[in-house]
Amino acid sequence: MICPFCKQEVDSPCRNTVDMQQRANSHIERCNTALKSLQGIVFG
Secondary structure (H helix, E strand, O other): EEEOOOOOOOOOOOOHHHHHEEEHOOOHHHHHHHHHHHHHHHHO
């Protein structure tokens, strides 16, 4: 499935931003990248 946040093909995409933040905290690189780009949009 394509994750709506990182736009990559993944087995279990993040369901929401909390999910994505938790994965980013677990050092999952694609989630980290998606989170940073999202923060750039939200806080930029």
